[in-house]
Amino acid sequence: MLAEQKGGLIAGMVVGLLWSASKVTVPKLTSLAVDRAILGDGSLVFWSSLIGVMAVVAGTFTAWRRWFAFRESRLTETKLREQLFAHIMRLHVAYHDHTQTGQLMSRASSDLLQIQGFVVMIPITASNLAMVSAIVVILFVQQPLLALVALAPLPFLNVLATRFSRRIHPAVLAVQQEQAQLATVVEESVSGVRVIKGFGAHEVTAARLRTEADDIRNVSVQAAKVRSAFLPALDLLPNLGLLAVLALGGHMVLDGDMSRGQMLEFMQYIGLLIFPLRNLGMTVAFGQRAAAALLRVDEVLSTAPAVADAASPRTLPGDAPVGAVEFDHVSFGYSADAPVLRDFHLSIPPGASVAVVGATGGGKSTVARLLIRFYDVTEGVIRVDGVDIRDLRLSELRREVSVVFEDTFLFHDSVGANVAFARPDASAADVEAAARLSGAHDFIASLPEGYDTVIGERGYSLSGGQRQRIALARAILANPRVLILDDATSAVDPSKEHEIREAMRTVMDGRTTIVIAHRPGTIALADTVVLLDEGGVAATGTHDELLATNERYREVLAALMDDDDIDAEVSG
Amino acid sequence: MWASGAISDEDKLDRAETGKVLRRSLHFAEPYRRTIYWAVGLVCVSTAATVAGPVFVKFGLDHGIGESSARALNIAVVAYLVTVAIGYVVGRLQYLAINRAGEGFLRDLRIAVFDRLQAQSMAFFDRNKAGVLVSRMTADIESMGELIQWGLLQFVAAGLLLVMTIILMAVMSWQLTLMVLLFVAPVLGFASVRFQRQSNAAYLDVRERVGTNLGNLQEGITGVRVIQAYGREAEQHRRFVSSNRALYASHLRSVRVSTWYFGLVEWAGITSIALVIGVGGFLVHHGSVDFGTVAAFVLLLANLFEPVQQLSQLYNTVQSAAASLHKLYGLMDAEPDVAEHPRPVELPAEGELVAHGVTFTYDGTERPALHDVSISVRPGERLALVGPTGAGKSTLAKLLSRLYDPTSGHVSYGDVDVRLVSLASLRQRVVVVPQEGFLFGGTIRDNIRIARPGATDAEVADALEAIGVLERFEEFAEGLDTEVRERGSRLSAGERQLVSLARAALVDPAVLVLDEATSNLDPGTEAIVERALERLMEGRAVIVVAHRLSTVRRADRIGVIDHARLVELGTHDELLAQGGRYAALAEAWARSQPTV
Numbered sequence A: 001m002l003a004e005q006k007g008g009l010i011a012g013m014v015v016g017l018l019w020s021a022s023k024v025t026v027p028k029l030t031s032l033a034v035d036r037a038i039l040g041d042g043s044l045v046f047w048s049s050l051i052g053v054m055a056v057v058a059g060t061f062t063a064w065r066r067w068f069a070f071r072e073s074r075l076t077e078t079k080l081r082e083q084l085f086a087h088i089m090r091l092h093v094a095y096h097d098h099t100q101t102g103q104l105m106s107r108a109s110s111d112l113l114q115i116q117g118f119v120v121m122i123p124i125t126a127s128n129l130a131m132v133s134a135i136v137v138i139l140f141v142q143q144p145l146l147a148l149v150a151l152a153p154l155p156f157l158n159v160l161a162t163r164f165s166r167r168i169h170p171a172v173l174a175v176q177q178e179q180a181q182l183a184t185v186v187e188e189s190v191s192g193v194r195v196i197k198g199f200g201a202h203e204v205t206a207a208r209l210r211t212e213a214d215d216i217r218n219v220s221v222q223a224a225k226v227r228s229a230f231l232p233a234l235d236l237l238p239n240l241g242l243l244a245v246l247a248l249g250g251h252m253v254l255d256g257d258m259s260r261g262q263m264l265e266f267m268q269y270i271g272l273l274i275f276p277l278r279n280l281g282m283t284v285a286f287g288q289r290a291a292a293a294l295l296r297v298d299e300v301l302s303t304a305p306a307v308a309d310a311a312s313p314r315t316l317p318g319d320a321p322v323g324a325v326e327f328d329h330v331s332f333g334y335s336a337d338a339p340v341l342r343d344f345h346l347s348i349p350p351g352a353s354v355a356v357v358g359a360t361g362g363g364k365s366t367v368a369r370l371l372i373r374f375y376d377v378t379e380g381v382i383r384v385d386g387v388d389i390r391d392l393r394l395s396e397l398r399r400e401v402s403v404v405f406e407d408t409f410l411f412h413d414s415v416g417a418n419v420a421f422a423r424p425d426a427s428a429a430d431v432e433a434a435a436r437l438s439g440a441h442d443f444i445a446s447l448p449e450g451y452d453t454v455i456g457e458r459g460y461s462l463s464g465g466q467r468q469r470i471a472l473a474r475a476i477l478a479n480p481r482v483l484i485l486d487d488a489t490s491a492v493d494p495s496k497e498h499e500i501r502e503a504m505r506t507v508m509d510g511r512t513t514i515v516i517a518h519r520p521g522t523i524a525l526a527d528t529v530v531l532l533d534e535g536g537v538a539a540t541g542t543h544d545e546l547l548a549t550n551e552r553y554r555e556v557l558a559a560l561m562d563d564d565d566i567d568a569e570v571s572g
Numbered sequence B: 001m002w003a004s005g006a007i008s009d010e011d012k013l014d015r016a017e018t019g020k021v022l023r024r025s026l027h028f029a030e031p032y033r034r035t036i037y038w039a040v041g042l043v044c045v046s047t048a049a050t051v052a053g054p055v056f057v058k059f060g061l062d063h064g065i066g067e068s069s070a071r072a073l074n075i076a077v078v079a080y081l082v083t084v085a086i087g088y089v090v091g092r093l094q095y096l097a098i099n100r101a102g103e104g105f106l107r108d109l110r111i112a113v114f115d116r117l118q119a120q121s122m123a124f125f126d127r128n129k130a131g132v133l134v135s136r137m138t139a140d141i142e143s144m145g146e147l148i149q150w151g152l153l154q155f156v157a158a159g160l161l162l163v164m165t166i167i168l169m170a171v172m173s174w175q176l177t178l179m180v181l182l183f184v185a186p187v188l189g190f191a192s193v194r195f196q197r198q199s200n201a202a203y204l205d206v207r208e209r210v211g212t213n214l215g216n217l218q219e220g221i222t223g224v225r226v227i228q229a230y231g232r233e234a235e236q237h238r239r240f241v242s243s244n245r246a247l248y249a250s251h252l253r254s255v256r257v258s259t260w261y262f263g264l265v266e267w268a269g270i271t272s273i274a275l276v277i278g279v280g281g282f283l284v285h286h287g288s289v290d291f292g293t294v295a296a297f298v299l300l301l302a303n304l305f306e307p308v309q310q311l312s313q314l315y316n317t318v319q320s321a322a323a324s325l326h327k328l329y330g331l332m333d334a335e336p337d338v339a340e341h342p343r344p345v346e347l348p349a350e351g352e353l354v355a356h357g358v359t360f361t362y363d364g365t366e367r368p369a370l371h372d373v374s375i376s377v378r379p380g381e382r383l384a385l386v387g388p389t390g391a392g393k394s395t396l397a398k399l400l401s402r403l404y405d406p407t408s409g410h411v412s413y414g415d416v417d418v419r420l421v422s423l424a425s426l427r428q429r430v431v432v433v434p435q436e437g438f439l440f441g442g443t444i445r446d447n448i449r450i451a452r453p454g455a456t457d458a459e460v461a462d463a464l465e466a467i468g469v470l471e472r473f474e475e476f477a478e479g480l481d482t483e484v485r486e487r488g489s490r491l492s493a494g495e496r497q498l499v500s501l502a503r504a505a506l507v508d509p510a511v512l513v514l515d516e517a518t519s520n521l522d523p524g525t526e527a528i529v530e531r532a533l534e535r536l537m538e539g540r541a542v543i544v545v546a547h548r549l550s551t552v553r554r555a556d557r558i559g560v561i562d563h564a565r566l567v568e569l570g571t572h573d574e575l576l577a578q579g580g581r582y583a584a585l586a587e588a589w590a591r592s593q594p595t596v
C-alpha cells in the first residue's frame, strides 16, 4: 500500500529536510546579527534582510511540508478504505452473521483516521528528527558543556512521552469502546422506534443509555487522570533546559566565556527543540495507536472469504434445457452441534417448480441460502445443471440463481434503481415490465415522482406489501435460471393473489422455481410440493396428495385441525 | 490532530443566540459550577506562569548579565524555577478540573437529549434519517468532548497568553511593541480572517462528504446479503469509490487552505524576528532600549504567533460546538408533535376504542393515507382489518395506538380523547406489535423483557409458554440466553415473530394491535399462537391486520380498507351476504383452501 506512494513520501521527506535546514539557520542568523550588528558595528540592514530572506524560504517549505504530509496520509486512508470496503463486500455471510455493523463501520472510519493521523507524522517526524540532530550538533560544537546541561532533560522528555503513550493508549481505547456501545444503544433505539413505542419501552432504553453515558464519563475522567499526570510534566522538562541555559550560560557570559548573541541563540535553539521532541513522543503514541488500529483493520483484510471462487472454475452449460437443481444428500448446520439439514435430498428437473413447505424454523430459508452459497454445505453436494456449485464462479452462480428474501431490504435510492439493482443498465421499459409482473407498477406510478421517487431508509416509507413487491420485481428483472421465492408474498393481499399468480405463471414459465410458502394459494403455484421436516424431505407430491396422505403436512398447514384440537394443544 | 469544526450560514449564531446558548449551557452546567470556577482560576495561573518565564530571562539578562551582577542572575534563576514548578502543579490540577466538569456536563447532555429524542413522534423519525439522529448523539457530542479535553483549555490559555504577552511587550518597550503590532496585526488579522472563512467552507464540505460516505458504507454493510445475492459487489464498490474519492478531493481542498496559512504564519514569525533585530538594534544603538529587551522580544514573539495560530484554528471549532449545542438544545426544545397533554389524565380502566372520522396524510406526501375513517372496537371484541397492499391498514393501526395524531378527526378510548391521556398509561394499555418486528442485539430473554423491564426470568418463560412456543426456544443450545445478534439474524423469520409476540404476552394491555404479526409463521403454529392470544386477551380488545382467511374469519367484525377508506364493515356472514369486496376476497380464499 505505502509502496505505491513512495514518490509522494520521498518528496515530502526532501521538502522536510529543506524545511529543517531553513529553521536551523534562523537562530544562527539571529545570533550573528546580535553579535555583529547590535553589539558590534556590522550593518543592521544587511543582517535583518538576511533573516527576512530566510523567513520566505522557511515559510515556503513549511507550507510544502504540510501539503505533502497531509496529501499522502489522506491518500493512504482513502485507498485503505476502498480496499476494506471491497473486502467486506466479499466476506462470507457467516462472517457478517457474527460481526456487528458498528464494528465494521469503526474499522473503516475511526481506525483508518488513526492510521492517517500517524502517516501524516511520518515525513513531519523525519524532518523534525533532522532538525533536532542538526541543533544538537550545533550546540555541542559551540559549547559542549552548556549543551550537555541544557539538553540533559530532553531525553527524559522522550522517555516520558513514550511512557505516556503506553498509559494513555488503553484509556483512549476504553473511551472509544464505551462510545461505540452508546452509539449502538442510540442506533437500535432509533431503528427500533416502532417497537419501543409500540410497547412503551422507553424506560428500558433510557436506562441503557444512562449506563453507557455514566461509563463514558468514568473512563473519560480516567483518561484525563493519565493526561494530567503526564502532559504538564512534558511542558515542564524543556523549561528546565531553558533554566539551565540561563543559570549556567548566564555565568559563562558573566565570566566572558560566551557572547550574549550566543546565549540568545542557545535559548532560541532550545525553544525550537521543545515542539519536535514532544512531537516525537506523540508520534510514538500515535504510532502505537495506529499500529493497534492497523492490526484491527488487517484482521478484517486477512480474513479470507470462506466462500470463494474455485481455483479453476467451471461454467454452467449454456444449452437448453437449463435450471436443473440437485441437493445431493446435503447436511448443514450453522454450528456443528445443531444440524439444521440432515441428508436433505431433492432434485428438481429444469424448468420445474417446487413448493417447499415446513414448520417455522424448520430450515426452509436455509435451503435457499445454501443454493446461492451464502454458506457451504458440510456434507453432500449441491448441483446446478450438473455442476457442483462450489466449482462455479460466485458471480455466475448468483447471476443464474436469484432469491427473494423473506425480509425485504431496499436501498435508500429511487424505486427504479431498486428494481434495476441486479441490472443497473436495464431499460426503463424492462424495469416497468418487471414491476408490472410483480404487481408493483400501479402503486409506483401513483407515487409523487413515479419510478424516480426516492424511498426512505430500508424503504420504510412504503407499506410492507409494497416493499415485498419491489423486491420481487428486482428478482424478476434479474432473469435467473433458478428463482427462489422465500415467503415473498406473505404481505400480499389475497384479493390480488390471483393476479399475482397469473403474473407469476408468466415468470415461472420455463424457469426453475422454488417457492417457500405457507398459503395454499401460493403453494398451488408449484407443480410439486416438498415437505421439509426434521431437516430432510419428509414427503413429496402434489398439494392435494400430501393433504390426503400426510398427517404432518396437514398439521403444518393447520388444514385438518379444528378449533378444539388446537385448544387442546395449547393447554396440553 | 483533531478535526477542526465549522458551521454553515444557517447554523451561524448571532450574538443574541450565542448568548442564549451560553446562558443555557451555564445553567445546564450548574452542578459543576464550583469546579468550573476552580478550573478557570487555575488556567489563569498557569498561563501567567508561561508568560513569566521570558520575563525572568529578561531580568537575568539585563540585571544579571548586563550589570554583571551574579546575585541578580541567581534571583532570576530561582524565580524562573519557582514559576516552572507552579506551572507544573497547576497544570495537573487544571486538567482534572476541566475534565471532571466537562465530562459530567456531557453525560447530562447525552441523557437529556436522548430522553427528549425518545419523546418525539413517529413522524419525527420518518422525517429524520436514523444516521443523522445517531450522529447528533455521538459525533456531535464527542467533538465537544474533544473540545473539552484540548480545545477549551487551549482556547482560554491562548487568548490569555496573547493578551498578557502584548501587555508585557508594551511595558518593556512601547516602540518595539508598536512596530511589531503594526506589522503583525494587519498581516495576521487579514490572513486569519481569510483562513477562518475558507477553512470553514472547506470543513463544511468535508463534513457533508464524510456523512455521505459513511451512509454509503453503512448501507453497503447492512445490505451485504442482498448485494452478494445479486452479485453487485463490484458495482457497489465502484459507487463507494466515487463517494470516497469525492471525500478525498474535499480533504485536499481543506489541506490546501491550511497550507498557505501555516506557511504565511511561519514567514510572518521569522520576519518579525528580522524586524525586531533591525529596529531593536537601531534603538539599542540610540540607547532607548537595552539588549535584554531585544532578546526577550525575540523569545516572546513565539508567544505571540502560537496563540494566534491556535486561536484561528480553534475559532471554528468553538463556533461549531456552539452550533452543535444550539442544535441539541433545539432538539430538546422541539415540542413532540404527538405530545403529552399538559394535564394528562389516566386511561380509563375500560372502554371502547373509537376512531371518529380520522383523516391522515404522511409528511411529504400529498394523498391522505387514510380518509375519513370511523371505526370502533369494544372490550372483548376482535376486529380484523383487511385490504390490498398500501390501502392504509397499518396506518389505521398506528393512529389507533397514537403513534401518529390524525390530521383531522380524533381517536378516543372510553369517551376520552387519547390526546388527553398520559402517554405512559396509553402505551402500557394500548400495545402494538408492529409489522416491522425489530429485535435488539442481546438474548432472546432480553428481547422479550423489553415489554416489561421488571419481569422475572420465570415470567418471560411463562410468556413464551402462554403462546405455546417455549419448547422450541428451550431446545436451542443456550436456550433463552441465545444471542439473537444484530436485528435478530440468528433466528428464522418466524422465530423472530414469535419473540415479538411473546412480548405482547408479557404485558396486560387493554387493547392489543397485531399488524401482520404472524405473517411468517406456518399456519399450524399461527393457529396455536392465535388461539393462545385469544384466551390471554379475553375481555380485551384485539385488532388484527391480516392476509389469511383463517385469522380473519375468527374475528367478530371485519373492516375492509381500500384506497385509504373504510369500504365495508361487518361480521363475516354479513359481509358475505353483502356480496361486496369481502365476499370476493373470501371466494378467492376459498378457491385456494385445502379441500379436505
Ligand SMILES: Nc1ncnc2c1ncn2[C@@H]1O[C@H](COP(=O)(O)OP(=O)(O)OP(=O)(O)O)[C@@H](O)[C@H]1O
Pocket (backbone or CB within 6 Å): A460, A461, A462, A463, A464, A465, A466, A491, B126, B362, B363, B365, B369, B387, B388, B389, B390, B391, B392, B393, B394, B395, B396, B435
Ligand atoms: N412513513 C411513511 N411515510 C410516507 N408514506 C407512507 C409511510 N408509511 C406508509 N406510507 C404510505 O401510506 C400508504 C398506506 O400504507 P400502510 O402501511 O398503511 O398500508 P397497508 O394497508 O398496511 O399495506 P400492507 O398490507 O402492504 O402492509 C401507502 O401508500 C404507503 O406507501
Ligand SMILES: Nc1ncnc2c1ncn2[C@@H]1O[C@H](COP(=O)(O)OP(=O)(O)OP(=O)(O)O)[C@@H](O)[C@H]1O
Pocket (backbone or CB within 6 Å): A097, A334, A335, A340, A358, A359, A360, A361, A362, A363, A364, A365, A366, A367, A406, B489, B490, B491, B492, B493, B494, B495, B520, B521, B522
Ligand atoms: N445465521 C444463523 N445462525 C445460526 N442459526 C441460524 C441462523 N439462521 C437460522 N438459524 C437457525 O436455523 C434454523 C433454521 O432456520 P431457517 O431460517 O432456515 O428456518 P425457516 O424454515 O426458514 O423458518 P421460517 O419459516 O420461520 O422462516 C432455525 O432454528 C434458526 O434458529
Ligand SMILES: [Mg+2]
Pocket (backbone or CB within 6 Å): A364, A365, A366, A406, A486, B492, B493, B494
Ligand atoms: Mg425462513
Ligand SMILES: [Mg+2]
Pocket (backbone or CB within 6 Å): A463, A464, A465, B393, B394, B395, B435, B515
Ligand atoms: Mg401494513
